[in-house]
Amino acid sequence: AQSVSQHNHHVILSEAASLELGCNYSYGGTVNLFWYVQYPGQHLQLLLKYFSGDPLVKGIKGFEAEFIKSKFSFNLRKPSVQWSDTAEYFCAVRAGSARQLTFGSGTQLTVLP
């Protein structure tokens, strides 16, 4: 069965710092990849997704992610974080013909003003 690893459980940054959150998955076939954000008390919101084509994907709110197939990775990046980016971030994979998303355990990002 496929799995998703997010190695950073809690990241603390100051405003304007650059962000990179790691995501690795275990599945050798075709994958669809997603990053979701969950603000306190709110529902999961899609930041960006990768299905095929250009491995560098741009999403909302200045976020981007790069799919590196050889490393089974889909890391999330943002050049300059804001206090409002404080939230929990989840990486998710849809593997092959699977119907479900498999989520990582999440990374809590705290941005200090």
Place this chain on the structure above:
Amino acid sequence: ETGVTQSPTHLIKTRGQQVTLRCSSQSGHNTVSWYQQALGQGPQFIFQYYREEENGRGNFPPRFSGLQFPNYSSELNVNALELDDSALYLCASSQEGGYGYTFGSGTRLTVV
């Protein structure tokens, strides 16, 4: 367009009881999935419904069951509640064959 709505938002039940959670899918979506998110964890897939039939299931026991109605809304039923069932239950709707999933805000279930 309307999003995914779930009810109730919070619920407290006693161990051994049964619970029903409800979900209205986003307009135009015909597939509903349910996820369980325990505290400090990512969402775990419970099952998915399409055309009123279960067409995918995660590693959850049979006491977790569901329904989908002709208007694509859905229910999640959990029998014989256990303390470990305490979690946030998320509903997500999508279009079969599509790639977008819209999540609801969830129902927070506490089993005491």
